[in-house]
Amino acid sequence: MTWLWSNLDLVWLRTLDHIVLSLPPIVLSFVMALPLGWLANRYRPARGAILSIAGLFYAIPSLPLLLMLPVIIGTSLRSPANLIAALTLYGLALMVRVVADGLASVDPDVRQSATAVGFSAWSRFWLVELPLAGPVLLAGVRVVTVSTVSLATVGAVIGAKSLGSLFTDGFQRGIQVEIITGIVATVLLALVLDGAVVFLGRVLMPWTRRTRRIRPESIATLSRMTAVRGTA
Amino acid sequence: MNYFTDAVAWLLDPAHYPGPTGIPTRIGEQLLFTAVTLLLASVIAIPIGFLIGHTGRDRGIAVATSGGLRAIPTLGLLTLVALWIGIGLGAPYVALTVLAIPPILAGAYTGFEAVNRATIDAARAVGMTEWQIVRHVEIPLGLPLLIGGIRSATLQVVATATLAAYIADFGLGRFLFAGLKTNDYAQMLGGSILVILLALVLEGLFAGLQKLVVPRGVAVGRPPVDRKASTRRRPGMESAITKGI
Structure with a gap:
């Protein structure tokens, strides 16, 4: 325990590093998944192609991806950008399916009514379909948040600084408390960010507090997807 | 792109094959390693999953545990166990078995729950005993979801086994870490390509x-497209079709 008290500032610094690494992928993957998910939901041929490619990306192990990315997109191996790019890809792979399923869960009658009262396709998407798909999207973002925070630790083995550095450092120097601190801090950070996402969801979608209706099939897909990846 | 030609050259070099x-x-x-880990995890998770799925009891605990386990970073678990029981294959086996349990457990009980x-x-009603129901009804019908769980676990284990080379001298991860240490990009990329493949x-x-384990009766009775075609229906047919789904 003495290690923890004398290194609190180190733990704090690594936590900040970790936040810098994991926030952009969560936001980016959500933003990028919207058009792709819309495309996958709107056009049947695109659906198969987009979702299978997303599935394949999800199957790629993280460490090899981290090593390959610099060669493909030119990021520097140990830079935060490299890790952020990799984490964004994983988040995107998961979110695209969630967005497609979320949009598909919108009642066709509602969509038709929106068109009937004069919504253009553009405003219908933003004002009708997206809010109604909201609860499903929120569930997806929560999964992405937790897995991104957990996955970001992997970068430590190639030298990208994060809470994962406490694992590699603790292992090399034989300090158990350091590793345990790292694990606890990672899980706590995941919980805090998850709570923030839930809070944001409540603020943006006040109506979900009264009626909770997510189509069962979207939940099934989601739990199938999330069973997949904890880490690495 | 030069790096990739180097990596392919590394992969094709006969000197990297023997020994x-x-x-x-x-x-x-x-x-x-992947096979043994999956076997260990299955032996633990499948009976518990079947029990939860059949009785419907303790479901909340199972969901919470597997959710919690998922948030734990693998690398942390690996290094911590390695400090406890020493460098070698023991730590990866323990850590990765723990990681493989949640998806298999989830596959086992959701498979049972999905049965009508x-x-x-x-x-x-036709007089089957509880054991016969499990053996002849629930297991066959829940098998696709169980296999799905094992599939997730396999992916996770085979990927994380690469990471486990950080603490033990085994597997394809060695190429990645050896390459990292010596800045040997060809070896690093070659190893990465092998792991991804x-x-x-x-x-x-x-x-x-x-797909193969779906019982024939179920496969035959299934409508040809199981995705609902919500975006491609003629107007007016909409409500009639959705209500059925």
Whole structure:
């Protein structure tokens, strides 16, 4: 325990590093998944192609991806950008399916009514379909948040600084408390960010507090997807 | 792109094949490790999952535990166990078995839960014992979801086994870490390509297996397209069709 008290500032610094690494992928993957998910939901041929490619990306192990990315997109191996790019890809792979399923869960009658009262396709998407798909999207973002925070630790083995550095450092120097601190801090950070996402969801979608209706099939897909990846 | 030609050259170099650090041995190590880990995790998770699925009891605990386990970073678990029981294969086996349990457990009990209640009541009504219901009704019908869980676990284990080379001298991860240490990009990329290919091949095999284990009666009775065609229906037909789904 003495290690923890004398290194609190180190733990704090690594936590900040970790936040810098994991926030952009969560936001980016959500933003990028919207058009792709819309495309996958709107056009049947695109659906198969987009979702299978997303599935394949999800199957790629993280460490090899981290090593390959610099060669493909030119990021520097140990830079935060490299890790952020990799984490964004994983988040995107998961979110695209969630967005497609979320949009598909919108009642066709509602969509038709929106068109009937004069919504253009553009405003219908933003004002009708997206809010109604909201609860499903929120569930997806929560999964992405937790897995991104957990996955970001992997970068430590190639030298990208994060809470994962406490694992590699603790292992090399034989300090158990350091590793345990790292694990606890990672899980706590995941919980805090998850709570923030839930809070944001409540603020943006006040109506979900009264009626909770997510189509069962979207939940099934989601739990199938999330069973997949904890880490690495 | 030069790096990739180097990596391919590294992969094709016959000097990297023979011996205990050759590519075939490393692939074998990785596969054996994955298989043993999955077996260990299955032996623990499947009976518990079946029990939860059949009785419907303790579901909340199972969901919470598997959710919590998922948030734990693998690398942390690996290094911590390695400090406890020493460097070698023991730590990866323990850590990765722990990681493989949640998806298999989830696959086992969701498979049972997905079985239509009427089917189970019918089985009970014709006089099947509880054991016969499990064996002849719930297991066959829940098998695709269980295989799905094992598929997720396999992907996770084969990927994380790479990371486990950080604490033990085995598997394809060795090429990655050796390459990292000496700035040998060809070896690093070559190893990465092997790991990715291995993961994708396993993913493909399991996707096939998952289709194969659907009982014939279920497959035949299934409508040709199971995705609902919500975006491509003629106006006016809408409500009539959705209500049915």
